[in-house]
Amino acid sequence: MSSRLRLLLAAVGLLAFVWLLLAALDRALALAQRFMGLPAGMRWLLGLVLLLLALAGVAFGVWWLRPRKPRAPVTAPDRASLEARIEKLREAETDVEELRNELGELDRRRASARMYLAVFGEISTGKSTLIAALVPGATPARDARGGTTREVATYDTTVDGQDWTVADVPGSSEADGEARERMAREEALRAHAVVYVCAGDLTRTQGEELRWLGDFGKPLVLAVNKADQWHADELDRILDHVREQAGGIPDAVVAISAGGEERFTRHLADGSTEDVTRRRAANVRPLRDALDRLLAPGAAALETQRENAVLAGLHERTGERERAYRDEEAQRIVRRYARRAIVGAMAAVAPGSDLVIQGALATGMVRALASLHDVRVTDVEIDSLLRQVRMTLRTGTSVVLAIAGNALKAFPGLGTLGGGVLHAFAYALIFDSFGRALAATLAERHALDQDDASARMRELLGDAGTARLRQLAELTGEALRNR
Structure with missing residues (x-):
């Protein structure tokens, strides 16, 4: 860039700055004139508001420009x-x-x-x-x-x-x-x-x-x-x-x-x-x-x-190894209780209607998963959680039956769609969803969060992937054959 062009740009910039300054001054004088024309009470109130805003701006500036404390070193367990x-x-x-x-x-x-x-x-x-x-x-x-x-x-x-x-x-x-x-x-x-x-x-x-x-x-x-x-x-x-x-x-x-x-x-x-x-x-x-x-x-x-x-x-x-171990062990626990639920569901009338019968299994699974994640749970907490699960199943029974029926059609070999086979597969889906949801809640929150577990369970019940359904179908067939 030539010196003449730089000088021209500098002059234009200076003129623009002066023009903006004069415009701002003119606007300020106009506002001041209008301010003085207000009633005395209004002037005091508006002045107080402007003072508070100015003090808040200064406080924010001081906070923003304050020297940052050095980051504390990472502390390790003994x-x-x-x-x-x-x-x-x-x-x-x-x-x-x-x-x-x-x-x-x-x-x-x-x-x-x-x-x-x-x-x-x-x-x-x-x-x-x-x-x-x-x-x-x-x-x-x-x-x-x-x-x-x-x-x-x-x-x-x-x-x-x-x-x-x-x-x-x-x-x-x-x-x-x-x-x-x-x-x-x-x-x-x-x-x-x-x-x-x-x-x-x-x-x-x-x-x-x-x-x-x-x-x-x-x-x-x-x-x-x-x-x-x-x-x-x-x-x-x-x-x-x-x-x-x-x-x-x-x-x-x-x-x-x-x-x-x-x-x-x-x-x-x-x-x-x-x-x-x-x-x-x-x-x-x-x-x-x-x-x-x-x-x-x-x-x-x-x-x-x-x-x-x-x-x-x-x-x-070590935490990574512990999480990996707990994830694998949680899957084994859920699979074990789902297999027991399949056998126990052969006499069920409809999914969710005999959760009292399956309550002992559900309670055992909750205790096993809580113990795995070092979370203490009381009988009252378990009863409250199971009541919430019953409510979820009452409103979602039709969804569970539809998924179970479609899954059995897609994976033949378990016999007819009627009777205990359908209910057994439905309970496999229920216990698998409940166990997975509870395990995820315990792992992330380190507490028995009933609302979170119920929300996760509803999501798992309504969105069962093909691979997961195939695994549950195989588990159902294996449990029934062994029975």
């Missing part, structure tokens, strides 16, 4: 309770070897008195090159923990008399790399400190990863790699922007050059070209200085934060 949960899963014949190995690795690293550092970040940000520059001459090792299939490449070195182990973990945001990303996160939790590597402004995914790492309260350095590609003023602007994006989460934000190789094509005097590969100079001194400052207390002083992070990660993984 080790004894975690070990008890793992042992309970083991007694339930759930595979917990990986979880027990994690506890063993926690003890092994504490006893080694080494400083563990993890280099974390997205793919193609230069993590491996950074490790080569950070610990030159380090001996690579393969650390396979507990006989599992997951491996982490580690590099052992000595820094100022302190034994270090630097972990090279897979990069995140890789296509179909969920398993490797999880492995990287688990290794980051095991480390005393983490270096998060980026190559410029933070993406939304990188910001989320940085916040996740910061939640554990351990030393965290954000290293902006490839700093040699920018001029000094550009680098300053990038660092300022990255610090603003990071929101004070990392303990330090530094600019580095990990080095590595660069390839380019050189044009020769005779008109030909040649491909040239050369090494770029590395500069990781800012990172080394930041690590020296943050890790000065030593491994023993940082062990509490590291152990808290590992136990927090184990708490999450």
Whole structure:
């Protein structure tokens, strides 16, 4: 853009600003004149309202601009309770070897008195090159923990008399790399400190990863790699922007050059070209200085934060195993009681009419599912829930019978549609819907929420998929044959 055009635009902008200012002033004077023409009482009332609005605006501005409190570190359960949960899963014949190995690795690293550092970040940000520059001459090792299939490449070195182990973990945001990303996160939790590597402004995914790492309260350095590609003023602007994006989460934000190789094509005097590969100079001194400052207390002083992070990660993984076990066990419980209901329903007149007869089975299923999810229920709560289920079935009997009849037509082999077979299949559908609904409510709410369970049951009764109906038809046929 030429200087004359820029000057013209600036003049137009200035004139527009002056015009808006004069218009606003004119409007303000008009409003003031109208305000003074109001009765005294009205002026006082309107003035009070305007004052309250102004004070509310100032209060909101102060609240919005207030300094944000730092995020509280993630807290983990005590080790004894975690070990008890793992042992309970083991007694339930759930595979917990990986979880027990994690506890063993926690003890092994504490006893080694080494400083563990993890280099974390997205793919193609230069993590491996950074490790080569950070610990030159380090001996690579393969650390396979507990006989599992997951491996982490580690590099052992000595820094100022302190034994270090630097972990090279897979990069995140890789296509179909969920398993490797999880492995990287688990290794980051095991480390005393983490270096998060980026190559410029933070993406939304990188910001989320940085916040996740910061939640554990351990030393965290954000290293902006490839700093040699920018001029000094550009680098300053990038660092300022990255610090603003990071929101004070990392303990330090530094600019580095990990080095590595660069390839380019050189044009020769005779008109030909040649491909040239050369090494770029590395500069990781800012990172080394930041690590020296943050890790000065030593491994023993940082062990509490590291152990808290590992136990927090184990708490999450143990919870996943517990949920998976409860889901599978809940399915077995529902299937077992549905099979019993099929046999007991052969003498039923209509679905729901003999729920008193089936009440003992329904009560047993409620108690079994509640016990599975560690939810205490009283007899009064169970009776109230079953009354609500009876109400649901009275209004939905025709729907249940229609679904049962259509299902038996679609899946022949159970005999005729009349008599006890139809009712048996209907009760299979009822108990399966009731059990699934109750299990979902207990898992999500950790309480016996009758309204939620009833709503889920109505939905399951009215929307039975083909695969589910086929399973219930097979269950009905199997139960009747065994009977």
